[in-house]
Amino acid sequence: MKKKGVQLIKDGRRIDGRAFDELRPIRIEVGVLKRADGSCYFELGENKVIAAVYGPRELHPRHIQDAKRAIIQYRYNMAPFSVDERKRPGPDRRSIEISKVSREALEPVIMTEFYPRTTIDVFVEVLQSDAGTRTAGINAASVALADAGIPMRDLVTSVAVGKVDGEIVLDLNAYEDNYGEADMPIAMIVRKNKITMMQMDGKMTKDEIKKALKLAKKACEKIYQLQREALIAKYSEEIEREEQSDEQSAQWLKV
Ligand code: CDP
DSSP states (O other), X not given: OOOOSOOOEETTEETTSOOTTOOOOEEEEEOOOSSSSEEEEEXXXXXEEEEEEEEEEEOSSGGGOOSSSOEEEEEEEEOGGGSSSOOXXXXXXXXXXXXXXXXXXXXXGXXXXXXXXXXXXXXXXXXXXXXXXXXXXXXXXXXXXXXXTOOBSSOOEEEEEEEETTEEEESOOHHHHHHSSEEEEEEEEXXXXXXXXXXXXXXXXXXXXXXXXXXXXXXXXXXXXXXXXHHHHHHHHHHHHHHHHHHHHHHHHHO
């Protein structure tokens, strides 16, 4: 989008060897933080993010409470060591914008009406970045909210699509993000086919946007499955552990 003169596609492959419609490898781990009510570690290629959810808990000061529902507070933060050039710690315009759009991407699925006067706090910490951190953050936050037991209508899933050397590609890396023609992060409720976030940096034609959206939807279906599997894996392990500990207690009682 910003810089020109770099070849990003050669022989039908991208700079990191991926096909146009190929996602970077994804790893999801649920419940990684002891003190949070819910948490998730999400890896997307070289992006590494952690989401921590606290609440619902009483909101202070009282005058910012909503008598009808919980409010969601979302803080996206990039660690100073997460980027090539050290990032100055603390919020900046970019992180405030990302926090806002990410909160709005998740709000439609959270049943805030069950918890009036409270807050649900979501913290997303970017430990390492390679473009796509807001999408990784939303995916992690969505799983962490479910891990915290917050009633949700569904999960939210996110991915970026864009245009690089005239081709519509999925899940841009930092190089493609910097030197490509367009980057379009999307978040959606997969089963409802409903988009909850759509941003665009750069330019694409109407037809290109249509093609990109199709690509994003297919990728979100895959990521959604991985989010579900990660949650199921954690809770299956937990049930197994509990059953084992029950068995052990029963044996001890026999002695
Ligand atoms: O990370 P995401 O694609 O959601 O947001 P972006 O604003 O498009 O940033 C793209 C990438 O630029 C980030 O993932 C970082 O790798 C890099 N970046 C950076 O190096 N220093 C910053 N202060 C902000 C972003």
